[in-house]
Every structure is written in structure tokens, then in C-alpha cells.
Amino acid sequence: MSASILDGVMLAGKVRESVAADVKSWVERGYRAPKLQVILVGENPASSAYVGAKTRACEDVGIESDTLILPDTISEIELTEVIGDFNRDEATDGILVQLPIPAHITPLSVIEAIDYRKDVDGFHPMNVGRMSVGQPCFRPCTPAGIIEMLRHYSIPTKGKHAVVVGASNIVGSPAAILLSRENTTGKATTTICHKFTKDLTKHTISADILIVAVGQPGLVTGQMVKEGVVVIDVGITRVADHTTERGYRLTGDCDFDSVSEKASWITPVPGGVGPMTVAMLMKNTLLAAKKSIYPR
Numbered sequence: 001m002s003a004s005i006l007d008g009v010m011l012a013g014k015v016r017e018s019v020a021a022d023v024k025s026w027v028e029r030g031y032r033a034p035k036l037q038v039i040l041v042g043e044n045p046a047s048s049a050y051v052g053a054k055t056r057a058c059e060d061v062g063i064e065s066d067t068l069i070l071p072d073t074i075s076e077i078e079l080t081e082v083i084g085d086f087n088r089d090e091a092t093d094g095i096l097v098q099l100p101i102p103a104h105i106t107p108l109s110v111i112e113a114i115d116y117r118k119d120v121d122g123f124h125p126m127n128v129g130r131m132s133v134g135q136p137c138f139r140p141c142t143p144a145g146i147i148e149m150l151r152h153y154s155i156p157t158k159g160k161h162a163v164v165v166g167a168s169n170i171v172g173s174p175a176a177i178l179l180s181r182e183n184t185t186g187k188a189t190t191t192i193c194h195k196f197t198k199d200l201t202k203h204t205i206s207a208d209i210l211i212v213a214v215g216q217p218g219l220v221t222g223q224m225v226k227e228g229v230v231v232i233d234v235g236i237t238r239v240a241d242h243t244t245e246r247g248y249r250l251t252g253d254c255d256f257d258s259v260s261e262k263a264s265w266i267t268p269v270p271g272g273v274g275p276m277t278v279a280m281l282m283k284n285t286l287l288a289a290k291k292s293i294y295p296r
């Protein structure tokens with residue numbers, strides 16, 4: 001088998017078009033445009049690139065955005081105070097602190113400082129908890145984007161074996177929750193693998209759907225998967241490459257050539273999950289502005 005491509009750029013475009021239309025009618029009804037507040041701590045080049053993609057997407061769909069860049073020396077208390085100001089600001093609908101943040105700050109403390117009604121990343125324990133029990137919530141953008149892709153391409157998940165490699169709070173863990181829930185697209189039998197998993201291949205080889213979110217180029221090879229598997233490669237690592245203009249290329253966690261020989265579907269890197277993450281953020285920000293999830 002030779003895999004078909006799950007086209008994240010195309011599908012993200014569709015999602016953004018639909019958000020843009022909804023924003024337009026929201027504003028035509030007399031409401032102000034939704035506003036996203038991005039907070040970037042320090043100067044991580046990859047983070048700056050992702051935040052740039054997010055603010056361009058906002059502009060594209062009619063969402064206002066502002067990026068506050070803070071020095072990497074900022075204390076946890078100062079950062080939570082800044083967040084408190086945005087929590088209280090009526091004109092701010094969504095708040096996002098781009099991760100990673102400097103090591104002296106505890107990410108979950110910062111995330112918990114965000115008003116969960118403005119937590120468009122879906123990382124706040126309130127949203128994670130509500131997702132876990134199947135209540136309306138902000139779903140994390142990358143997992144929500146993965147679900148959207150599976151749905152768009154009519155890839156069944158019910159009763160399938162979904163294997164998630166990587167147990168992060170941003171991707172792996174929430175992806176596994178969404179895939180295993182009975183009340184959403186999901187209903188899959190789900191295995192979560194992580195750095196303590198013994199014999200990774202034993203698990204990946206039985207996957208009908210394989211989601212890899214580790215950040216380790218080439219971790220999964222063709223020999224580790226079965227014929228017909230659907231592969232979602234969330235990894236996006238900059239690997240030095242002096243033949244390119246930027247001096248690097250982006251590489252996923254899967255060895256694309258050998259895995260795509262066996263897979264039925266696969267996401268490319270770039271052009272797969274990344275653009276979907278950005279598109280789902282637009283969707284969440286609109287939901288926040290409309291107070292669709294948490295009416296008040």
C-alpha cells in the first residue's frame with residue numbers, strides 16, 4: 001500500500017473559511033470582533049514562528065489579536081498578574097500562553113491562572129476535566145484538529161485500536177481522551193505509550209490509528225506499523241540542513257518514506273497537524289467570544 005495524504009493545509013483552509021463567515025455574521029449582528037491575547041515569554045524561534053502563524057490566521061478570519069512579549073526573566077507571580085489583568089479585561093475573549101515557558105515557571109500554575117472561560121488552548125484543569133467527563137469545554141487545538149481530520153476524511157475510529165505515543169498535556173493525553181470517549185468522535189480502544197513503555201513496537205504494530213507526538217525525528221519506522229494503519233505525525237523538529245534557505249528543515253516523528261509505504265493515510269510534516277492546530281484555535285476563540293461553552 002502507498003499512503004494517501006491527510007492534507008492539513010487544505011482542511012485548515014476550510015475550517016478557517018467557516019470561522020471567517022461566522023465571525024462576519026457575529027460582527028454584522030452588532031457585536032465587536034473576537035479578540036485573542038497571546039503571551040510569549042522569551043525568544044524561542046520556533047515559538048515565535050508558531051505565534052506568527054496564529055496572529056496571521058486571526059487577521060485572516062477577522063479575529064483581533066495582540067501578542068505580548070515578556071522577558072524570560074519574568075517571575076511566575078508577575079506572569080500570573082499579567083494574566084489576571086487579561087482575565088478582567090472585558091475586551092479579551094481568549095488568552096493563550098505559548099509553551100514552552102522558561103524552566104523556573106511551572107506551566108500548570110500559569111495555565112490555572114487563566115480564566116477557564118478564556119482558556120482557548122483547553123489546557124486549564126476545568127476544561128481538561130470537563131473534556132474527560134464529556135461536558136462542553138474548550139478542546140485542546142492539536143487533538144481537536146486531529147479529530148477534525150479523521151472526521152473529514154471519514155476515517156472510522158469506533159472500535160479501532162488507537163495508539164498514542166507521547167503523553168503530554170498538550171497533545172498525547174488529551175488526544176487519547178478524545179479518541180476513547182464514547183460520546184464524541186472516538187469510541188476507540190486506546191493505548192497511551194510514553195518514555196517508560198517497554199517494547200514500543202509491540203504496541204505500535206497493532207495500531208489501526210497511530211498518533212505520534214514525541215518530538216523525536218524518525219522514532220517510528222515502517223517496521224513498527226502494520227499494513228493499512230492511519231498515521232498522524234504530530235512531531236515537528238527543526239533539523240539543521242544547509243541546503244535549505246532557512247538552514248533547517250522540519251521533520252516529523254515518523255520516518256515518512258518507510259511508514260508511508262505501509263500506511264493507508266498519513267499526515268505530512270509540515271502541512272499536516274500544524275495548520276490544523278492554528279485553525280482550531282480560531283474556532284475556539286470564536287466560541288469564547290460568543291460565550292457558547294460557558295454562557296453568562
Ligand code: L34
Binds near residue numbers: 236
Ligand atoms: N500554549 N503552546 C500553546 N498552545 C499550542 O497549541 C502550542 N502548540 C505547540 C507548541 N506550543 C503551544 C502550537 O501552537 C505546537 N504548535 C504549533 C503551531 C503551529 C504549527 C506547528 C506547531 C505550524 O503552523 N506548523 C506548520 C509549519 C510552521 C513552520 O514553518 O515552522 C506546519 O505545516 O506544520
